[in-house]
Amino acid sequence: MSLTGSPLQYGSIAIAAVAFVVVIVLWGRLAKVNVVTVAVRAVALLGVNALVVFAMLVSANDYFAFYSGWDDLAGANADAVVATKGAARATETKAQENALLAGTTKPAAPQGTPVDGYDGRVQRLTVTGPSGTTGTVLVVLPRGYDDPSQASTTYPVLVALHGSPGSPKQWLTALDVRPAVDLVVKANQMAEPIVVLPDLGIPAGRDTECLDGPQGQPQVETWLSDALPKAVEASYRARTSPQAWAAMGFSMGGWCAAELTMLHPQQYGAGIVMGGYFRYEPGSGYVPFPKGSQEAQAHDLVAVAAKKPPAVSLFVASSQDDPESWPTTKAFLAAAKAPMSVTSLIAKTGGHRSDVWAGQMPQALVWLGKTAPGFAPAGTPAQ
Structure with missing residues (x-):
């Protein structure tokens, strides 16, 4: 059974x-x-x-769909297949490397408020955007950020997006992003980033799917694609090139990461989608736009991939028996084409849960360091 x-x-x-x-x-x-x-x-x-x-x-x-079957529950590991489709990312040139640093803001000191229990490495920042949309973000600073010897160092930015229900602290607990980043950075496989953890419940408890609501409602997509980057760049030594900004998410956050990368390539040059999906089906609790409307069509990422793919890079992880993720992921992978580049990590079995995504994260971060020029470790051109 x-x-x-x-x-x-x-x-x-x-x-x-x-x-x-x-x-x-x-x-x-x-x-x-x-x-x-x-x-x-x-x-x-x-x-x-x-x-x-x-x-x-x-x-x-x-x-x-935490566990997809008895083998998954017993801890059996299915072999995952890695494939790349679409455009091949070009090797970074010296001119491109220099352009990543041009115009980068360099505040004298971090502008957030330290969060207790993290030795000053995690800060809280309040960001206000359009129509009064206000949310909080946790910011994980690179090691040695406050060291005077690093005062001229600038950093790429990784925006990590949680699922629903959920909160930014999932990235500091069940999917602790800090040791995963530290491990990949220590191995010189990725430049050390500023990691930004937005609270997507705006207002608290609402599942907005990272979309702009009707007039008078929170404009979460615009908040994530415009207000948040401006606030981070004004408050920290963040690089401003889209090749130095990436979105990463799991489940609903995976949808958000794909949405931000594909619909806002001027800000996010790369995205990591773990157990996410590529079509939004309005639920009974929150309907930002009518089904079949122009906005709905613009947010059908499978159609975007087929008809007007942006020049961005995506890492997509899923399993063939994940009912939340696989149906639209399968359609998306079939539709994807150049100039978009898609690297997929697809397993035959696997559940829709945090330990699966935590296990995928190091491989995704290594991919990011190889693919996005702004995340390439010093002396190692992106490929």
Whole structure:
């Protein structure tokens, strides 16, 4: 029996319900107080509770697709296939390398507020954008950012986008981006970046899918593509070239990373999509634009990839049995063409959960250092 799907889900619920009724019916027969009846009652209560918990876990897994099958649950690792489609990224020239630094702002000191518990390396910044759209971001500074010897050093920017439900702190806990970045930087496979973690719940608790809402509603897409970059560049020693800006996200954040990279290539030159999707289907809770409208068509990233692909680079990771990600990812990979460059990491099996994406992150960061000129380590041209 499959781990996902109706048979196991409804079967586990039915078994738990039957066990509950059986215990109620037989409870009177176990009323006598002795060692045997007390033990039987304890086992019965524990058994019913275990069956209820199992049914809840199965239902949650069926809804969120955490584990795709029994092998996935047991920890089996399926081989993933890496492929590149579209344009081949050109080797960075010295002129391009110098252009990355041109016009870069160099504030005297970071403008954010330090967050307790991170030795000053994580700061909080409030960013206000169009129509009063205001949100907070966590900023992970490079090691030695405040060292006087690094005062003239500028950094690429990696904007990491969380899923829904979720928060920026997922990038500091379940998907701790700091050790992943530090490992790749230490191996000289990527230039050390400023990592920006926006809170996408604007207002709190709303799943905006990183889109601009109707008039009077938060303009989250514009906030991410315009207001946030301006605030970061004004507050930190951030490089301003789009080849030094990348978006990375998982699940909903993966959609956001693809959206920002493909629809705003003037700001984001590269994107990393882990377990994301490439078409937005408006839900009952938030409808930023009508289905079939001009805005909806403009945000169909599969159609954009086929008809008017931008000159950006994407790293796309998914598995063929991830129901949240694979259907539109498959369509997107089939549609992608030059001048866009797409490198895919596709596994046969895999769940829709944080440990999968955490495992993909180092490979994605190495790809970023090889592909985006602004993230290439010193002395190592991007390819």
